[in-house]
Structure formats: structure tokens, C-alpha cells
Amino acid sequence: MIEMTTSDIHPDDLRKKLFDPGAGAYCGFEGWIRNENEGHEVRRLEYEAYEPLARSEGEAILAEARERFPHLQAHCVHRTGMLEIGECAVWVGVSAPHRDEAFLACRYIIDQLKVRLPIWKKEYYADGHSGWVNCERCAKSA
């Protein structure tokens, strides 16, 4: 399942949800807050989500992954609110019978989450400005 949360993400606890006697492989991905984007020094990031559709679209992505990779266990958590440098913004974990499916399924899920979930992030820069990521064209018209 997919969770949206304003609390810290704890991958070591979350991966226990994926234990499965038929699983020989686990693959996890953590997305962290980085201090730089496109030449700008970033101090913090604010995530906004439209949760009803972020959840339903996230569940659809996990269902697609399970269909592509049989016997897959998959779970995802995404943060909302203000995050500081180094914090975990998104976690994807999967378990599968073999490593190939685990790597591929994890990659599929994070790639789809990034382009399909109604989630936005606003960067706060060291120079005091801020900007919505992927919204440069909007910004120019503001």
C-alpha cells in the first residue's frame, strides 16, 4: 500500500512489512532532500499533495507492479510538509522471489510515482527566494 505522512520515515521498520517466506530478494529506494538543484543552493523543501488522488494513483501503480512481477510485495511512503536537507522524502520497498524482479519493480514504482502522483515541491533557496520544481514556466508568468 501507499502511505502519505507528515512524520519521519523509518525504512528499517517499513521493510519488515515485506517479509515473505517466498521472497529471496528485497530492494529499497530512499529519496533524500538534497542541498542543490539546478545551480541553486537549497535550504529546505515543502511537499504538497492532493492526498485522495495521490493514494488512489499510488495504489494503481503498485497494482501494475504486482501484475508485471508475480509474487511481488510492495510498499511506499511519501512525506508531505516541510522537510530539511538529508531527510527521507519518499521510500519504496519491494520483495520478490529473485533480485532481477526486485530491482526492476522498485525502479518501476519510483519512476511512475514521480510522474503520476499529484504531489508538488517548493524549494526554499539560500538567497531567500523560493520556487515550485518543474514549474519554471508558471514562475515566469507570475
Place this chain on the structure above:
Amino acid sequence: MKTVTVRYFAMFREHAGVDEETLSIDVETAADVFRATRERHGSAEPSGHCKVAINDVMADWDSPVGDGDTVLLFPPVAGG
């Protein structure tokens, strides 16, 4: 004319200055609603970078909009 509630998110909310508004507009599709609100609030974002939902279901820009519908306008997403 149809009565349509439009909800704005992230950059679109900042442009509009409101979370949502109810408009009486002459529209057939989600794209018509997007164009009407873009003119109203001065955004230049092309719809190709954006997504739309109608009554909490993801939709296409050519999806029909009915009287009383709620249209959710999503600027370019950036999860992860």
C-alpha cells in the same frame, strides 16, 4: 453556462490566490475550464505539462465537464 467549481493546487493556487472558486462559465471540456481559468489568473502554463481530475477521478483534457462538476487543476507534478 455551467456552474463549475475549480480547485487549484501548488503554483496554480498561488496564482489564483484562492484554493477554489465556483464559476459560471460556458465550457464543454476540462481543457475549456483550464483555458478560462488561465485567462482569469494570467498563468501561461501549457496544459500538456499539467494534469486534470473531475470529481476526484483523473481525467483527460477532452473529458466533458457537466453542470455542478468539480474540476481539479494540477500543475506539473514533482513527487519523490
